[in-house]
Amino acid sequence: MTDAVLEIRKLAVEFHSGGQWHAAVRGIDLSIAQNETLAVVGESGSGKSMTALSVMGLVPTPAGRIAPESSIKLHGRELVGLPEHELDRIRGNRVAMIFQEPMTALNPTMTVGAQVAESLRVHRGFNGAQASAEALKMLDLVKVPSAGKRMKDYPHQFSGGMRQRVMIAMALACHPKLLLADEPTTALDVTIQAQVLSLIEDLKTEYGLAVMFITHNLGVVALIADRVAVMYAGEIVEAALAPDLFARPRHPYTQALLASIPRVDRDLKMLEPIQGNVPTIGNLGAGCGFASRCTHAQVRCHRERPQLMPDGPARAVRCWLVGPPP
């Protein structure tokens, strides 16, 4: 693999609730290379957003913390344990994040142009005029029409899709090498979704970005992902190249996810939801997190937590029923 832009090893994130520490992310490994889009898929509560926030060092304290044995390396530099002012130099500069709800994620009392220009002033030391000029370029790049005029407008004067473009412009202003996208298209109309997705793809190629794309929508994954990591209850249960994942899902959870999507090319008899609910943070048992909902669960699945095992080239699965026998 080309040298990884992002390398995460044994990332664990815990939260303090009701007097105890509970794990939201239970030890995950992943890496992303330049020009690669890794889709992180999972339901709410699977820990996918927390993973991205950990990379940014934005896990909400004091309730949450990154476990000390975690390692997050950006271009080989360890981020866990860095002092806050060092992290500030990296955020928005080498790593950028865009969020799900652009209306609330943009400052309502600051013009759009000023918000895009802000990172340039902070990280590149641009003065007002330079930053504005560069911000204008970025807004043009993300295809905001009449960018020169619109720069002086406020977020609420833009539509949802436009706001998300502004967020992207803001994120990429300092040309970071890694982009973390936390469900950026979930709140948008389907047609706008396609536009924003293709914009992200174009920019990825233009800037040679590594992209972590978090979503729960497998349709989006099929469109943009090079590789996929499926998360459940705080851990990665399956990782594969995108086409492989769709062609041959190995983990029962992935299979169930794919089966639950209504498909245009199949005769629809009944929707097949996955029985049960995602276990809450304090309710994880000793065995596999999915065992309570798995149709193939064995006795062992309820007792022992399976490890993530390789299952062919560029594949790994966390299931007792898959992979080499013990």
Add this chain to the structure above:
Amino acid sequence: MGEFLVRRLLLAIPTLLLSMTLIFVLARIAPGDPALVILGDQATKESLDLLRAKLGLDQPLLVQYRDFLGGILTGDLGRSLVTGKSVWSELLAVLPYTIELTLAALFLGVLFGVPLGVYAAVHRNLWPDMAARLFSLAGLSFPAFVTAILLLLVFAIQLPWLPVISAPRVDDPIDRLRNLALPAFNLGLIMTAYVTRVARSSMLNVLGEDYIRTARAKGIGGSAVLWRHALRNAMIPVATVVGLYLGTMIGNSVLTEIVFNRPGLGKLLLGALGQRDYTMLQGLMVFFAGVIVLANAATDIAYGVIDPRVRYKS
């Protein structure tokens, strides 16, 4: 922006009308005959009739109402039953003192309240926050006249630093300041308590917003986030709420003026009450109501200036 201004000012008119009507109604709910109450039961029938005519009480109610409103529009609030001078001129004579006091209190309140509130929010649930909350609660619970009397006791009587009776000589600024100090401190304390609570609450709200997380994700450091992103958004509710507190402040300043024997609308009110100067009383209430409605409108407009979202609402 201009349209917003006009719209907001127009909205003030029905509110003004309602307020004036309320005062009109209240001023006439006195049981029995006001003329009799004023002149006592030894008065002759002629003097009673004369007074009634003077007060306009012999007219039908609607005529009285019309005259009342008409008077307000032309700036005629009637004549004091005691001094015979126009209510408006009496008002104007003492208004500067009340304005001076209110502005001083407002200034103190914002000066101390905002930093306190912000500090408390940033140190949530630690002891500075607890202390600020307790102070806030206390300041808002205590009646203004009680704190005024205690202040008087401590600072003017036990420790003779400041004058007991506030009678400023207009031409001497130092003297004015000395006379202003305790009353302003009293009102300022209450104002600070209020602003602290609002600023803290508002700041906490803002700090939890998504765009603060976005700013941090851009690598904007702690104090820069506070100054550039949080503060402006947090101060919007503060501005509104401060403007809306004016009503209560008037009540408190009346009490403060009474305790410190300071010339102002409060003393005028007290005098009117004591001497049954109903016209003066009514006129004062009209004035207060007008000021409050205008202040509310001004606050809304200021809100529109600070928060661009409000301006562009269709």
Add this chain to the structure above:
Amino acid sequence: MTAGLIRRFWVNPTSLTGALVVAAVVLAAILAPWISPFDPLEQDIAARLTGPSPAHFLGTDTFGRDVLSRLMHAARISLVIGVASIAIAMAMGSAIGIAAGYIGGKFDACVTGLLDVLLSFPTLLLGLMVVAMMGPSMDNLILAIALTELAPFARVARAPTIALKDREFVEAGRALGFSDMRLVVVHIVPNLLSEVVVVASLWLATAIRTESSLSFIGLGIKPPTPTWGGMIREGFENIMDAPWLAVAPSVAILVTVLGLSLMGDGLRDALDPKGQRD
């Protein structure tokens, strides 16, 4: 739900302190006729304006009356006026708010306009005007203060009513032929109860504050009946000679009002399920 509420309330140290303080005051007020050392109206001219002493714990006033006894009896007056005015304001205000929310339309718009006007009026000045016009008696005081407290109750009852009246279970009730009255009383009111209670406790402090302010100005219950505000006025008039006269009732008011505020805040915190309140 109520059990959790009560537990959350007691666990909070500030609301507990507030509740204890208020309980102490209420107790003193109720037991005043039996435990006060002197008759509050009994004069002893020879011993007038004496400071705190073993005989008179808090000293005597200008007529030689025992300050402590007067203080305790004044508590009764203040509490009675406070509670009565709140009760009236709560009943009438909630009714108006519910009616406005439920009926909607022009009626609602009118009522809201009136409420806004009432709300922007300073509490003290409104009460002052009413009492000045109607004369200071116990009943008038209660009515005047109730009027100043009307609007917040109406407000707090109106909003949930509007939200609730369009909810399905109300529609279902109507489909079942339930009368409006029944819908309101059985289904809407219980949902408002907690918010109304919080407003009541917070405004009880205001009621007492207003009453004492009016007494101080001279619009309260006429002497020789002891009221805290009246006692402070007397203390104020004699402030150079007998400073302690003003202090005792001041402390009484401060303590009571603070306790009520703490209680009210505590209730509000206990009611908030997320516990995220500042």
